[in-house]
Amino acid sequence: MLDLLQSLSDGVLFGSTYALIGIGFTLVFGVMHRLNLSYAAASVGAAYAGLIVLKLAAGAPAWAVFLGAFFAGGVIGYVVYVACFHFIPLANPLATLMATVGMLLLIDEIVVDVTAGMPQNYPAMFDDVMLHVGEFTMRGDLLLVFFVSMLCMAGLLLLIYKTRLGLATRAVSQQEVAAQLCGIRVGQVNAMTFIVTGLLGGIAGAMIGASVGTLSPLLTTPLTTKGLIVTVIGGLGSIPGAIIAGLMVGGFESVLQQFRGVTERDLYVMLLLFVFLVFRPGGLFAAGSGRD
Amino acid sequence: MKKIAFAVALAFAATGALAQEKTIKIAGFGAKTGVVRSFGINSEKALMAAAEQVNKAGGVKLADGSKAKLVIEYYDDRCTAEEGISVIRRIAGTEALIAVGPSCSNVAEPLFGILQKKVDDKSDSGLQFPVFTDVAIKVGLAKISEWAFRNVPNESIMYSAVFYWLKSKYPEAKTVYGGVEEDFAHSRASWYLVMKDRAQANNYTVLGESKWLLNDTNFATQVREMKKANADIVAISAHPFTTCGVLKEMQRQGVKPKVLVGLTSTSSLETMEGCPKQAEGMIIPTSFAPVTKDAKSAADAIAKFKGSGDLHSMAAFENVLVLKQVMEAQKISGKKEDVQADRRKIRDGLAALKQTTGLLGVTKRSDDREADKPYLFVHANKGEWKVLHNPL
Numbered sequence A: 001m002l003d004l005l006q007s008l009s010d011g012v013l014f015g016s017t018y019a020l021i022g023i024g025f026t027l028v029f030g031v032m033h034r035l036n037l038s039y040a041a042a043s044v045g046a047a048y049a050g051l052i053v054l055k056l057a058a059g060a061p062a063w064a065v066f067l068g069a070f071f072a073g074g075v076i077g078y079v080v081y082v083a084c085f086h087f088i089p090l091a092n093p094l095a096t097l098m099a100t101v102g103m104l105l106l107i108d109e110i111v112v113d114v115t116a117g118m119p120q121n122y123p124a125m126f127d128d129v130m131l132h133v134g135e136f137t138m139r140g141d142l143l144l145v146f147f148v149s150m151l152c153m154a155g156l157l158l159l160i161y162k163t164r165l166g167l168a169t170r171a172v173s174q175q176e177v178a179a180q181l182c183g184i185r186v187g188q189v190n191a192m193t194f195i196v197t198g199l200l201g202g203i204a205g206a207m208i209g210a211s212v213g214t215l216s217p218l219l220t221t222p223l224t225t226k227g228l229i230v231t232v233i234g235g236l237g238s239i240p241g242a243i244i245a246g247l248m249v250g251g252f253e254s255v256l257q258q259f260r261g262v263t264e265r266d267l268y269v270m271l272l273l274f275v276f277l278v279f280r281p282g283g284l285f286a287a288g289s290g291r292d
Numbered sequence B: 001m002k003k004i005a006f007a008v009a010l011a012f013a014a015t016g017a018l019a020q021e022k023t024i025k026i027a028g029f030g031a032k033t034g035v036v037r038s039f040g041i042n043s044e045k046a047l048m049a050a051a052e053q054v055n056k057a058g059g060v061k062l063a064d065g066s067k068a069k070l071v072i073e074y075y076d077d078r079c080t081a082e083e084g085i086s087v088i089r090r091i092a093g094t095e096a097l098i099a100v101g102p103s104c105s106n107v108a109e110p111l112f113g114i115l116q117k118k119v120d121d122k123s124d125s126g127l128q129f130p131v132f133t134d135v136a137i138k139v140g141l142a143k144i145s146e147w148a149f150r151n152v153p154n155e156s157i158m159y160s161a162v163f164y165w166l167k168s169k170y171p172e173a174k175t176v177y178g179g180v181e182e183d184f185a186h187s188r189a190s191w192y193l194v195m196k197d198r199a200q201a202n203n204y205t206v207l208g209e210s211k212w213l214l215n216d217t218n219f220a221t222q223v224r225e226m227k228k229a230n231a232d233i234v235a236i237s238a239h240p241f242t243t244c245g246v247l248k249e250m251q252r253q254g255v256k257p258k259v260l261v262g263l264t265s266t267s268s269l270e271t272m273e274g275c276p277k278q279a280e281g282m283i284i285p286t287s288f289a290p291v292t293k294d295a296k297s298a299a300d301a302i303a304k305f306k307g308s309g310d311l312h313s314m315a316a317f318e319n320v321l322v323l324k325q326v327m328e329a330q331k332i333s334g335k336k337e338d339v340q341a342d343r344r345k346i347r348d349g350l351a352a353l354k355q356t357t358g359l360l361g362v363t364k365r366s367d368d369r370e371a372d373k374p375y376l377f378v379h380a381n382k383g384e385w386k387v388l389h390n391p392l
Helices: A002-032 A039-050 A052-056 A062-086 A093-115 A140-162 A164-174 A176-181 A186-212 A217-234 A239-260 A262-279 B002-020 B037-056 B081-092 B105-113 B155-169 B185-201 B220-229 B240-252 B269-274 B293-304 B313-329 B336-352
Strands: A130-133 A136-139 B022-030 B067-076 B098-100 B131-133 B148-150 B175-181 B205-212 B233-237 B259-261 B283-286 B355-357 B362-365 B376-381 B384-389
Touching (some): A002 A039, A002 A136, A002 A186, A002 B220, A039 A062, A039 A186, A062 A093, A130 A140, A140 A186, A176 A186, A186 A217, B022 B313, B037 B313, B155 B185, B155 B259, B155 B283, B155 B376, B185 B205, B205 B220, B259 B283
Parallel strands (some): B022 B098, B175 B205
Antiparallel strands (some): B283 B376, B355 B362, B376 B384
């Protein structure tokens, strides 16, 4: 029983990293109804960029690296928007999808080229903290990631529902033409969405780097896969859905790994995705009606 | 005017000399992109450094007594089997006399499969092209084809020596627990066929193993299993990225075995970049360390090309020196029309070798075209790999 609880707890806490990536996927989809497949790669790229802080100031604290990743994420987010969405007609969803696949590979190769594919040690906060309740343990750094995920979700919901930018974003996501007729600059709103998701991606990348302890281009593929699974299960466009699905997928795979082994683990996660696609294609929190 | 005429004549003479300069092409191939890119990059630099050394000494002596310079051309196989097979077919269509590579065992195994299995077997239409592997280390691959040769360390012998040595160094240690990257050919084979087997052969009790995948990021469950086993020795058979992830999780969960043993490939700069603190004390057998005059000189030579000298890249360096000897002994012609005949001569020459001189000493060659290389044990010490024990 303790094993089950421990696995569940480890998985749910680590699932916060999936949730952070899922939020980014879902936010872009919610606003533009397009998938940005380069999101996880951009997040990992931003985390790498954060390491520049350590190059400039050796011994800089972990939070400074995270801050570097945060801003780098915003810049990368804008570049992704310009390269993959701004000049490509949005009426052709396949073109933007393929452009983001190209961007994923490009970011990955840039990272590999700069680092020669070598894993990079990544600083962490509270990585030496382990909470014990008898034999039951919880990692301090993962609790931080969990807390940051919740904070991001709260911050995003505030941004979307309490600010003018949020109002414009919702307007564009619901009826782009009407929003345009009301004087909202759709291009500007889309660009801002990418910058915001990029900033969030920077945090996500830094948190993932910190929780794994090492950054590697190997992270991109599993994070992209998990991010997409989380987005579908949570409901395309739903931020709370991405959070809950992230934690759920993390817990699910950890428990399955404990009882069915590492080689079967991903089979069941994929099966879960198919179950959702067949029986609840809208995910846990399908976006309400009102879209164009 | 006279000066101009002299210069023009000199230029023509030089052009003529260049045109007459003979070259022999050696093709290198390996992972130059992707996550194990460092293997290919360093192998290429090592090949170039070795070729420069050979060329500076005059080059390779051909059958007619003339000399030819070595030319290296490197191809990227991205560490994927399909790309590797496509690359070797492309190389076979060039004037290259031999290929040095690949980096990955998952490429080497199917690639050796498309080579002719037995020389002179007319019923076998497999590729008749010699391949001299520098990096792909999974045990027993060269036996797949008589055109396949390897200069990679024999892990079975090395780990046997490691566990034998640990027996005397840590007599109180009785149990071993493994950690294995289940989905990577080399890591998997090295644990199940080498480390586990050799530990048992040295009378250790193997308590089990934790498994993870190459792309995994969370190792909590695996390390908890490791902690429960409470073994004296933990042997990790994985690449640097997941090795570092596991070592960091071991630190978090307070798993401190008496001895930590690592995979040969992890005795590289990558581990020191990824987790120098957590890898402290990890013992790894390796076939390269700059401990001899030749080894130091080779490490310096590759450094000039901005490469890193490790057990893999230095095997590529050795391969070029061995090939020079073989080409000269077999009296290859180096002529375009004799490419296939020269390839065959090189194959036969390599097959006839009983021993070669490597950077650490004499390397014995086995009948199944594998190497029995000299080795030593290194350990992670303050962010560097330092020699711990030289059993030879």
